[in-house]
Amino acid sequence: MARTRPERSSGVPERDHVAAHERIAALEGVRALAITAVFVYHLGAPWLPGGFLGVDVFFVLSGFLITRLLLRESSGTGRVDLAGFWLRRARRLLPAVLALLAVIAVYAATRPADQKLPLRQDLVSSLFYVANWQFVAEGRSYFSEFQAPSPLRHLWSLAIEEQFYLVFPVLVVAALAVIRRFRRRGRLLVAVTVIIAFAGSVASLGFLYEESDPSRAYYSTHTRLHELLSGVGLAVLIPVLAKRGAALARPLAYGGLAALVVLFALVDDRGPVYYHGGSLAVSVASAALVGGLALRPDSGVVARLMSSRPAVAAGTTSYSLYLWHWPVIAILTPESIGVSGPFLVGVHVAVSVVLSVLSYKFVETPVRRGSIKGFRLGAARVFPIAGAALIALSAAAFSGTSDAKPEPDYVRQSEGLIVPRGADPRRPVIGLVGDSIAASLQRALAEEARAYGHTLVSAARPGCGIGSSLLLDETGHPFARAATCAERTPRLQDELVRRYHPRVVLWHSARDRTDARVDGRILKAGSAEWTRHRYADWDAALGRLVREGARVMLLLPAWSASGSGGSSCGGEFNLDPAGCGRAFVTTEHLRRLYTDWAQKNSNYVTVMDLGRQVCPSGPPCPDKVGNISIRDDDVHFSSSGAHLVAPHIVRAALTALDRAKGSPR
Structure with a gap:
């Protein structure tokens, strides 16, 4: 095609909600590394063709953090509070993304009629966290060769993460019940099931790959499952690896980071390498980096780099930056603002950072803490408010695009x-x-x-x-x-x-x-x-x-x-x-x-x-x-x-x- 780059972005995992002293600061640096790679990729830098691999890093990190959180809760209390888990996810993720979707709904209403239909489709699928399956269904639209890229295209990855957050805790509860009931045989059954799912995911990514249209392979939930399971497996193995933590930590962290840098610099987003083993390599490298930092978060050059103040700051706001950077790039184009080249890149970076900081400070943080000026945000309030917001934004998406022209x-x-x-x-x-x-x-x-x-x-x-x-x-x-x-x-x-x-x-x-x-x-x-x-x-x-x-x-x-x-x-x-x-x-x-x-x-x-x-x-x-x-x-x-x-x-x-x-x- 008159090349429109595949619009790919990261799914940023939320920070796990454990006590502050249990958090690993260096993992914020991993988030910073991943979001920086994705941002640079979206800015069109030719020297980082594999920047899109930041999404893989985020998926591995999500699998690790969520599994660690659930296992610690089960170990400490003997149960997993599913309602509490989903409440924390909702408070962490929904406010910022709903704010973004409200802005895009207004933007969609101002677009010409022939651009409104795809924006409406993206808004609705993003609201209900099925954007990735919408993109699978539509494939790499030929129409996109002649249209501006959707400002919501990047939310496919957040959809996969939300699907994981919804289903995975239930599977963990079921797996723990099987292990308690059948003990050794139960552990074997769970391990075999995970291995089969992991291998099936890797195989399906390669099987579904088509060079001319890799959409189905790239966007599907099951083809991404091995990346999330890499983090899951790492969380399960960490207690075993901790016995040799000092000997393993630095080699894992150094090797994982070096491998990721090489992959970022070399892997093509549409070539066969990524789909036929490259994604597996990224998952392993990401798990190695995360594992090394989790084992000895205070040891080595990589750990110090990842836990430095700039890295932690960037990682802390990575979810906001993930949400806002791609819409900024998609909307502020040379045609819309009349600038190009390095100056346009500077505009993209500056506007994205400002919006990210504002979102983090005034939207995400107050809601995540559970109250806004004394108004408590428990489950009895959060879920009804979220439901009402979904209905309101869906209505806005349809009313603002009511004059949309059908696909030509x-x-x-x-x-x-x-x-x-x-x-x-x-x-x-x-x-x-x-x-x-x-x-x-x-x-x-x-x-x-x-x-x-x-x-x-x-x-x-x-x-x-x-x-x-x-x-x-x-x-x-x-x-x-x-x-x-x-x-x-x-x-x-x-x-x-x-x-x-x-x-x-x-x-x-x-x-x-x-x-x-x-x-x-x-x-x-x-x-x-x-x-x-x-x-x-x-x-x-x-x-x-x-x-x-x-x-x-x-x-x-x-x-x-x-x-x-x-x-x-x-x-x-x-x-x-x-x-x-x-x-x-x-x-x-x-x-x-x-x-x-x-x-x-x-x-x-x-x-x-x-x-x-x-x-x-x-x-x-x-x-x-x-x-x-x-x-x-x-x-x-x-x-x-x-x-x-x-x-x-x-x-x-x-x-x-x-x-x-x-x-x-």
Whole structure:
């Protein structure tokens, strides 16, 4: 994709609620390390590609602290007070996140209608701590390539932590009951169950991984379970390890920290290493660091570093920083505040820190202490207040986004061909193939085709090129849906011809301008080898489409509405993408390739210049023609824009078909 980095962030565990003298100050430094890595990653630093691994560190730390807390309570009182546990979690976590969601609800109400629906979905799923499963369900949305990232995308990790906090204490109570009842056999049963769950989690992360869309592997609760269980296992083993604490503490702390630093610097967020063992390595390294500090929190350079005053301060406010830093980055963009580069980074850091400190001091701390100006916050008050807040914020999310536009046609995927409702199969068929821009024209083309006594049948798919190539984004990984597109596109084109025998096929794809992977090799966009492969791919697609006598109308893509596309590299008229380090050719470059290829296949292909229809003076294209808005965004046609150009397209296609009748092929 025009790369939108996967929006990934940390889930910050709350500090455990034991007596102050039992807290380990150095573990605040672990939180500081993890949140700093995540923050730097989100700021886009290229030298820390693995900063997203801070989430793994937080999950391990959460598993350790919560298990230690529950085991100490059971050992000291003979029972686990589940209501008390959940009350402490609610007082610790809910106030700050509800404050954030209230701010985002107001922000959502001010957004344009076409941006409100995803914000509403994120608000509601975040309120009920199921954001991670929403992101699994939606996958890495193709729409996100052309939209600003959600300011709530980072709450997927908090959702996993809350799910863990809700279920895990119940499982601990059950496990302790089994151990008391069956003793040695009970311990063995619990240990085997945990090992199976741990191994299943590691295996599922690798099994579900897809390079073009790792969403299901990355966001699922069960694929993260091994990280939480690493902390759980560490908490159980600490009493055993404590017998050799002095000998083990420093090697564990030094080795764990060194391994994490290396992993932060090297691991790619979409490459296979993380999913096929890298996450396990991070879990082990995190457990080693936490274990070393827990065994001897006052010994060694690492312990002193992690318990230093700045580290403890950063760790103490890490939950607030986690909540606020990503919305600040997502909302304060160069477009919204007019600054960029290092100054923008400074703004992000300063605003995030200020909001974090305010949240910690005035929202989190008073509620966590159990009272606000003498108003006690026991279970009888906290849970009803929390329920009322959830209802109020849900209502605000819906009322503030009541005018949200539905998801446009050009981001919807379907398994088969798209045939307009009520279409008459006896009418001659016009076919449509290509990308999401073709799909954005779909409805208007169908109406225009009907006016000429034809039926439009579409094989166009968002995110797909015209052939079977595996297309890559700027990171060298396949676009979202790229693997599905490479397999499905030729099949749909075959089905279009076999079932509907189109007279003419409309062809549009601006997607075919990126790097491609062929037999494990990356072909750089614009290179001679890449160009030959593009032509071969188009030749194969043409063979599928015209085998029963159809004519192809090739629509030359229109230039974007945003400008020259990078003046420092010559803009649209730069025909040397390698010289700019780009992973794609410009629209103008692609237009020239299409024109050259069409001339070589003129017996089957007619060219229509869609760019000249939209912007007859050349790039950049205007946002409007007269009073008609042409685009929904910088790329896709709006409904009014599609209806403006559709008559020209259908008329030109049928005219070309009439001219081609009787000509030799």
